[in-house]
Amino acid sequence: xxxxLIISEDxxxxxxxxxxxxxxxxxxxxxxIPSNVVExxxxxxxxxxxxxxxxxxxxxxxxxxxxxxxxxxxFQLFDEQNSPVKIEKLLSVAERLQxxxxxxxxxxxxxxxxxxxxxxxxxxxECEGFEVVLNGDANTKVFLGDIxxxxxxxxxxxxxxxxxxxxxxxxxxxxxxxxxxxxxxIRNLIEVMLGxxxxx
Numbered sequence: 001x002x003x004x005l006i007i008s009e010d011x012x013x014x015x016x017x018x019x020x021x022x023x024x025x026x027x028x029x030x031x032x033i034p035s036n037v038v039e040x041x042x043x044x045x046x047x048x049x050x051x052x053x054x055x056x057x058x059x060x061x062x063x064x065x066x067x068x069x070x071x072x073x074x075f076q077l078f079d080e081q082n083s084p085v086k087i088e089k090l091l092s093v094a095e096r097l098q099x100x101x102x103x104x105x106x107x108x109x110x111x112x113x114x115x116x117x118x119x120x121x122x123x124x125x126e127c128e129g130f131e132v133v134l135n136g137d138a139n140t141k142v143f144l145g146d147i148x149x150x151x152x153x154x155x156x157x158x159x160x161x162x163x164x165x166x167x168x169x170x171x172x173x174x175x176x177x178x179x180x181x182x183x184x185x186i187r188n189l190i191e192v193m194l195g196x197x198x199x200x
Contacts, residue, residue: 004049016174020183033063072193074165089126103137118180123168134158
C-alpha cells in the first residue's frame with residue numbers, strides 16, 4: 001500500500017481527508033518537515049505523496065526543495081511569497097464556493113465520480129506553465145481593485161505541473177470535504193499524478 005504524509009499544524013482539521021484516503025493509502029501526520037538529514041531520509045523512503053497544508057516556514061524550504069525532486073506534493077497556498085515555486089499573483093475571490101465538475105477545464109480523469117467541489121478562502125492563482133485542475137464557473141469573478149481581472153473558467157484555483165499541485169484555497173479540511181466530492185477529486189488527482197508525474 002502506498003503511503004501519504006499530511007503536514008499540518010492541527011491534524012484534527014484533516015480527519016475527513018484521512019478518511020477519504022485511508023482505503024487506498026497509509027496516512028500519517030507531521031506538524032512540519034524536518035531539516036535533520038536522517039529524519040528527512042526516512043520521509044523520502046516512507047512516503048510517495050505529501051500534502052503540505054500550512055504556511056511554509058523558512059527552515060523547511062531546503063527540505064521541500066529536496067522532496068520536490070522525488071515525491072508527489074500537493075500544497076495549499078496562503079500568500080504569493082509562501083509557495084514552493086514562483087507564482088505571479090494570488091488574489092482573493094470568496095470565503096466559500098461550490099464548483100461543479102461539469103465546469104472544469106482540466107483532464108476528465110480528475111473529475112470521475114465527482115459532482116460538487118467545495119473550496120474555502122478561495123484565491124485565484126496567476127501563474128504560467130501550469131495545467132489547470134480547478135477553476136471557476138460562469139458566475140466567478142476576480143477583482144483587482146474595482147476592475148474585473150478574471151471571470152468564469154479563467155479564474156483558477158488549482159494548478160498542476162508534473163509532480164506538484166498548488167491550490168489557492170482549502171479543499172482539504174473537514175469543513176471543505178463535508179457534503180462534497182472533494183475526497184474523490186483529491187484521490188483522482190493524486191492517482192493521475194502518481195501515474196504520469198515527471199519529477200521537478
